[in-house]
Amino acid sequence: MHSHVGPEPIDVARITEMVMRAGNGGIATFIGTVRDFADGSAVVGMEYSAYLQMARKELAAIVAEAAAAAPETDIAAVHRIGELTVGDVSIAIAAGHAHRGPAFDACRYVIEEAKRRVPIWKREHYASGRSEWVVPPHAPTDAPAAAPPRGD
Amino acid sequence: MHSHVGPEPIDVARITEMVMRAGNGGIATFIGTVRDFADGSAVVGMEYSAYLQMARKELAAIVAEAAAAAPETDIAAVHRIGELTVGDVSIAIAAGHAHRGPAFDACRYVIEEAKRRVPIWKREHYASGRSEWVVPPHAPTDAPAAAPPRGD
């Protein structure tokens, strides 16, 4: 298992290679990039800030939860922070398993939970010169708990 | 849209880049590799043979179906044929969309349908020296049709 939150550019190939064991016939990855458009406004860049110590802890916990759901799943997940420009990779997740189902499930679990629980905030820089913190559509009113264990 | 079936080694980074448009904030990929173990037997290699003309046509059709399910999805899918060794990439699929849900759905659709419909057959080479055509667990008794359109 590997997880990291930091300002370093994300090397997607390296993240993918981390889960390519000879027993892993299926590898699912997710790559998040900075889009050029959000809610109708042209975006020129994005600033990601984090409560770094907690973000690392929380991402590592999510990866461990995903791995626990299916034995012999390998997972690597990295979130970048700092000033990013359009097209930059902000998050990369790779999950490898003997079979594709658990690989997809693990990859999906990590991105969904990361977006729900990891204390990272993004501020969009618009073409107009304005910047604004992104407000997620369904902000929780209480501390997010780990998702319940997944069944198959 | 891009799809290909052929003997060339698969360049996963290139397939992924094909769907990295500035509007695509989410990219889901699936990479299939030759596993070292199948049904309890040690595998040393895999031969993929195809009805090439039809395999190309069918994979292109699957990619078009997946793209039609969500507007502005970009998809690239490549299946390798010939003699492969353990760890080699046999299939790579990348799907990009503004949002992660449609990207995951498109990627998953392509791999599921490809495994169901694309006329490619694999023969496992075992450590014992034997080789055997792989029999899929649920072989259809009639010609597989395109999956019904997916709702969200």
Next chain:
Amino acid sequence: MDTTVDITVRLFAAYADAVGASHTTVRVPEPATVGTLRTALASLSSRLPPRPIIAVNAEYAGDEQRITERDEVAVIPPVSGG
């Protein structure tokens, strides 16, 4: 008099091994369809399934579809790609 037509079919993978060839010719009564071809194929080799899946001109075909000598006909074993 009953007429027949000789349909050349392509064979792949386990089916090619079973028949020992990558092509074979099957005589079917006119009018030839995918359905009548499937029945005729059953007698070709006991190692082919009773009603193998057929593609005509590189597309999966149902029993009703008519076939002629000019069509590219193939017998498709259960696929196992990916």
Next chain:
Amino acid sequence: MDTTVDITVRLFAAYADAVGASHTTVRVPEPATVGTLRTALASLSSRLPPRPIIAVNAEYAGDEQRITERDEVAVIPPVSGG
């Protein structure tokens, strides 16, 4: 006599902008809990939500959890990573 404790809380992103600082100190009655801190925070800035989410020592914390001056306490805006 009622005793109080001064809790230093870390602020991030929109909350840091709202308060104009990355840390602030909030006086809460003893025994201090996440719940009493959340109530006290509401009066800090009208731009904070009525009951903001709290982390204690880098973990999400529920209302019942006790806090002291020695804990690292943070107010967590709705997250928007990915």
